Amino acid sequence: MPDVETIRKILVIGGGPAGTFAAIAAKQHNPSAAVTLLSEEQCEPYDKPPLSKAVLLGKVLPSDALIAGPCGIAGHGVVLATRAQCTAIDRAARSVILRDGRRLPYDALVIATGSVVREIPQLPLGMPRVHYLRTEADAHVLKTALRESRDLLVVGGGLIGLEVAASAAELGVSTTVLEIAPRILARVCDEDTSAIVHAAHRQHGVDIRVGTALADAALQTDGRIAVRTGGREHLTADLAVIGTGARPNDGLAAAAGLVTNDGIIVDEYCRTCDPAIFAAGDVVRFPGPHGPVRLENWRHALDQGAVAGRNAAGATDPYMTVPSFWSEQYDLYIQGVGWAPAGGARVRRPLRGNGALVLEISDGRLVHAMGINAQRDLAAARRLIERGVAVDPAALADPAQPLAVMLKR
Ligand SMILES: Cc1cc2nc3c(=O)[nH]c(=O)nc-3n(C[C@H](O)[C@H](O)[C@H](O)COP(=O)(O)OP(=O)(O)OC[C@H]3O[C@@H](n4cnc5c(N)ncnc54)[C@H](O)[C@@H]3O)c2cc1C
Secondary structure, eight states: OOOGGGOOEEEEEOOSHHHHHHHHHHHHHOTTSEEEEEOSSSSSOBOSGGGGTTTTTTSOOGGGSBTTOTTTGGGGTOEEETTOOEEEEETTTTEEEETTSOEEEOSEEEEOOOEEEOOBTTBOTTOTTEEEOOSHHHHHHHHHHHHTOSEEEEEOOSHHHHHHHHHHHHTTOEEEEEOSSSSTTTTTSOHHHHHHHHHHHHHTTOEEETTOOEEEEEEOTTSOEEEEETTOOEEEESEEEEOOOEEEOOHHHHHTTOOBSSSEEOOTTOBOSSTTEEEOGGGEEEEETTEEEOOOOHHHHHHHHHHHHHHHTTOOOOOOOOOEEEEEETTEEEEEEEOOOSSOEEEEEOOSTTOEEEEEEETTEEEEEEEESOHHHHHHHHHHHHHTOBOOHHHHTOTTSOHHHHHTO
């Protein structure tokens, strides 16, 4: 572990929430250190969640959701270097090499390079009328394209694909979603929650085809995308959005000889196998309760980034998390919190209106909750999970018994 006295220069690679919070936390923990955030993008770090929702709908700009707040990262005493793409890490010399040839020395380094889109060969990156969504630049191009299109084909019924489908439907674009699994959101939630989300899309005119693989695709002479499904069905659309997931952006770390395995391997202190290098966010695989795990969600990136930054600046804080995510589609606010158990007991709690809540129990404790329009219940569930409070399944299923009251027992 670096000694706080000897840490003069801290570099952070990556301007997402993990990198931004790592840089801010490092400066807060060790104000005398020079902290620099290296971002390959051209702008102040911004949040990605609005890109598939409010940004596509034209309600906000990415610059309205700056991660470091309205004063930007400089307001926290951190130097931001934009257009600073790191091409190599020289571990022996403790320096980072940028694309323009500059070499920047470090005493401690945090890698927070996030994830990159999972490309599909039939509709690759760069093909005309094909969109992948990861950055504000991607969102800007897609937003314009949606306004010029009559119909859209989305490949992938996961969170980002469905958020884009919901935004497109709200913009009046006729939308079809192809999902290879037997149901949408199969990696994210239980069958009932996914059925509620599916029904909402149907109500808004989105045609979701589950159990449907994409076989091949081509650009027609009229400029439309034509696809053939595994069931030999032909579909055409003005544009396609690919939402087939993301993979860890761990190539820089692997090339530097750090241990990676579908993500940079870190311990509970966010340390890589090199004691001067830490990592956090989408790019890492860290010790979870059921073994090494990689998470792709905003809150994890932010919380783990802060721990990695403090530790790079000389602290020794362990990172523990109760993971959570949210998604917004139409009037549905979908949330999950906790570690889904392998075979826990499931309790459904009836809610008013279009709300839904599924609670999972293991060894007498709440371990996982999934809700739709149930923000207050999810907040209480999070605290029940964090504190490991013993719960009674009958009380959990009874909407007359507020979850918040169980916290006091
Ligand atoms: C469209 C979209 C919507 C989302 N919606 C939600 C949501 O509703 N809820 C939720 O919980 N999560 C959501 N997520 C996921 C969430 O945004 C991510 O989990 C989070 O951004 C991960 O943060 P990170 O800092 O680890 O990585 P990233 O945010 O991916 O940031 C990594 C940064 O590193 C930079 N970088 C990479 N390599 C280099 C290099 N060599 N040199 C310099 N810079 C480099 C990249 O340009 C990028 O800016 C969404 C993601 C996307 C793309």
